[in-house]
Amino acid sequence: MTAESQQPTFEELGVAAELCDALAAEGITRTFAIQELTLPIALDGRDLIGQARTGMGKTFGFGIPLLDRVFDAADVAELDGTPRALVVAPTRELASQVSDDLRRAAAFTPVRVCTIYGGRPFEEQIKALDNGVDVVVGTPGRLLDLHKRGNLDLSQVAILVLDEADEMLDLGFFPDIEKLLAALTHQHQTMLFSATMPGPVLTLARTFLNKPVHIRAEEVGAAQTHSSTKQVILQAHRMNKDDITARILQAKKRGKTIIFSRTKRSAAQLADNLSRRGFHVAGVHGDLGQGAREKSLRAFREGKVDILVATDVAARGIDIDDVTHVINYQTPDDPMTYVHRIGRTGRAGNSGTAVTLVGYDELLKWQAINDELGLDIPEPPQWFSTSPELFEALDIPESAQDSVGPATSPVGGGAEAMRGNGRNAAGDRGKRRGSRGKGKAEHDERSSRGPRSGRGGRGNTSGGRRGRRS
Structure with a gap:
């Protein structure tokens, strides 16, 4: 029996049938180690810290339970177009990729995903939020800007994910992260994922997470580089x-x-x-x-x-x-x-x-x-x-x-494009100068709106079939 065949399926871990079907359509049925470890805890709504090196499947480690709970969890309010989940990522590229993964996994559900980052006008992002979204994925600066403007309503967020926390620390985003966390004064689930755990990341977790379970996808002391x-x-x-x-x-x-x-x-x-x-x-x-x-x-x-x-x-x-x-x-x-x-x-x-x-x-x-x-x-x-x-x-x-x-x-x-576009790029990153360390060039990230599924309330697109956990 191969190591892959020994890994449990998403269905065996109690993930909703709609999500399992969407993953299967992408050729994904069995979990990676970090997913096997995080899913049972995250599906129960508990806070957790997920630690694994890059490329080990962290996105679905938090993304699948997030979608499952947003879609049909007793402690998450009925969907009404106000965000129920917020995913914070360090860069526009990662935010876009996380959004794409979540959209694919939610293809057979009515859950709407929106991506928010700088470099584009506020108006189109405000319009997307006004049209109604269920999951918001974005970078810290633009998320905080929209919250301060009153356009991003965090009052109903039941699930918060901090993805690649160590990279957000490296890029100087922790002041904005702390402000976003402080805005969530109501009870909610928080999941923090990171490849490494430097001191400030651990301090953040101890301050804002409630008795988190710390999950490592490899043994303590394991080599930090892939054996593959x-x-x-x-x-x-x-x-x-x-x-x-x-x-x-x-x-x-x-x-x-x-x-x-x-x-x-x-x-x-x-x-x-x-x-x-x-x-x-x-x-x-x-x-x-x-x-x-x-x-x-x-x-x-x-x-x-x-x-x-x-x-x-x-x-x-x-x-x-x-x-x-x-x-x-x-x-x-x-x-x-x-x-x-x-x-x-x-x-x-x-x-x-x-x-x-x-x-x-x-x-x-x-x-x-x-x-x-x-x-x-x-x-x-x-x-x-x-x-x-x-x-x-x-x-x-x-x-x-x-x-x-x-x-x-x-x-x-190329060098020619660098000469031609350099000043335009400066406009993308000049919105919030002075609040960053070395990462200020990556602060305000660009947005792409998630697809909108029209519905009133929570609807079930699969005739009520649910592969629920017991």
């Missing part, structure tokens, strides 16, 4: 990194690949360089307008391009299961950034490969990461684009060259 991800680390001369990257991109069985750069300028330049070498590339970084960012991410998700060049802030919340390779073009600044980066591959039971190019001037930075994570690679080997060891370690065919064909045009994020 092969890690290859090498020292590379700065002038040779582009050639090495081009060879890695020709590895056998390489699929979707995310390349991380430390700065916006190097991300744009690398996207241009790879495009000139014939690769199909999209770029995502903070100097792009929201339209260009969405275009790049959409092209990557849909497979129109198979390479995404991104900075760390821009890549937060990118949740795509079929990424086969991650390349750290520049060494991350700290161990947690390394964990988050390589966690973009080897997800949802898939295997992956993470390659880190350590510049000669980045060795001390790498050694700090190595020591913290216990990787036992303090002195990575020095390889070049022609080194046989590189080809062998990454299964690169001997025929691989510096380029693969005629030049292409990067989607969204």
Whole structure:
């Protein structure tokens, strides 16, 4: 019996039949570990802290019980268009992906989901709220703005979810989070999900959660990186990194690949360089307008391009299961950034490969990461684009060259787009300057309205059939 077949189904855990049917239509029937552990507690309305690394299924760990309780829980008021659940996410990309997942799972229910983030006019978001929504997913700043304006009614919120709490801490959103939490003075369920538990996150949980159950999807002390991800680390001369990257991109069985750069300028330049070498590339970084960012991410998700060049802030919340390779073009600044980066591959039971190019001037930075994570690679080997060891370690065919064909045009994020869109992007992120640390560029996120299902009251779209828990 395989490990997957041993995992219980959503139906076996008492999830509503309408939700199970929608998940089955997406090919999802059995739970991941974090979902198996959280569902029984969350379905009972208890507060919880869910801790698991990225890519382990946290979204459905809170999303399925949230929808189940909003749809038909005795302690949640009948749906009347006033929000019954609020999900707070650190970035516009993650908010959009969570909303999409919730909409798919709620396809056979009348539950309406709305996404709220900055960069778009308030009017369309206010109209969506006025039309009636049941679940609101958004980023902290815009949610707080709409609440202060009186457009976002939190008085009937029965379920609150804080997703990726550690990333919200990193981005400087905790002051807004605390204000939102303070606005929920009535009794409600709170679920906090996070990959790591730094001190401020634990303090927040102790302050605002009521006797939460702390759930870990892995044992205490487990490695912080996925065992399903092969890690290859090498020292590379700065002038040779582009050639090495081009060879890695020709590895056998390489699929979707995310390349991380430390700065916006190097991300744009690398996207241009790879495009000139014939690769199909999209770029995502903070100097792009929201339209260009969405275009790049959409092209990557849909497979129109198979390479995404991104900075760390821009890549937060990118949740795509079929990424086969991650390349750290520049060494991350700290161990947690390394964990988050390589966690973009080897997800949802898939295997992956993470390659880190350590510049000669980045060795001390790498050694700090190595020591913290216990990787036992303090002195990575020095390889070049022609080194046989590189080809062998990454299964690169001997025929691989510096380029693969005629030049292409990067989607969204090349240096030319950076010059053309930089000031527009500044408008997206300038709404609330001064209230953030390093994350202020990601503050006000863009909104996309959830589909509206017309109904009066709670209606049951499946003739009353319910796969309820006993």
